Amino acid sequence: MFVAEVTEQTGRFSVKSGGFVRSQKSINNLLAKGVSKVLVDLDKSEHEKEPEVAPVSTAVPVEKVRPKTSFKDEIGKAKKLYNQAKTLQRQALKNMKAGRPIDTGGMKEVADGFIDSIFRNQDALACMxxxxxxxxxxxxxxxNVSIIMTIFAKHLQIDEKTIHDLATGALLHDLGKINIPDEVLHKPGRLTDDEMVIMRSHVTLGYDILRESSDLSPTILEVVRDHHERLDGSGYPNGKNENELSQFAKMISICDTYDAITASRVYQNARTPIMAFKILRKESGTGFDANLVAEFINCMGVHPVGTLIQTKSNKLGIVIKSNFVNPLCPVVKVFYSLANKGYIPSKTIDLGAPGVEDEIAQSVKPEDYGIDINRIMTEILD
Structure with a gap:
């Protein structure tokens, strides 16, 4: 295999120009120098010609090479991936409702696609x-939770095999809701105590069916089972406490809650990402892990990609790229003048660039301005 660079080590060994690793002896030398992970260029590798060499993955984990792409180049792929995921999810819900097997293999392929896209340019799927x-x-x-979970896990530098399990588990985590009666699932008002018991049963309904699948890992099933558990034991279905919950369970609870808060539902209008962050912070230490909440906000950015914002120059725009050096100054695409109360030719502005004096005044809700955010995003992102 052709080693492009060392990505994880305990020593200071470096690969200056890249080169082939053709024998177990070479692998052992890398290990002896403290190298635990390398980046392999599969296009240049010739490992298929030397079957007698032990697979490198048994000694040094191999990371997939994914060239970085621009938002413009990735957004088309992201749209296609998202639509494929919706088709598969729709079929999975129908199958569960009818008592038929779920295409878990297809779910894993979708997770693979999400991971590839997010490692190339995470802003595209975040926008979707x-x-x-x-x-x-x-x-x-x-x-959405699967995409957000993948972005979060990448930020935390979790290994890709585990990220794949986390993304797959997130795709499957709410399938049990299809077996909740519509009058409860779509009730516009507050649920009664009895209705709440029925609603909460969706976790067990989904978990019990999915755990019969032989190809779902313990991590995938854990994400499904524990996504509504809370640190103080107030969650469900098992009322687990902080010491009984893994990092992955704590992560899925944050991602699931964030997406639920920022979505419009029959009984609730969507709230802004900033409001979601405030709620997560308020419930940190009791419901959610405080350190993970802080990392999640850092990972998503103060103004997450896809957020509708108002600038100090009185324009509306959409955040299309985070700025992790200066989170308050992302790249935005403005399209509407509040002063003139009309649409303007869309323009990309890097608020962190030298000489740019405009800035974000606040996050806003599309409905407050009569904005069809889906139509606008489709038009300006094409």
């Missing part, structure tokens, strides 16, 4: 999570 159809909440919610 903001393009919602109110009547498709159940289907889109799991897709």
């Amino acid at each position: 999570t903001r393009m919602r159809q109110k009547d498709d909440y159940l289907m889109e919610h799991s897709i």
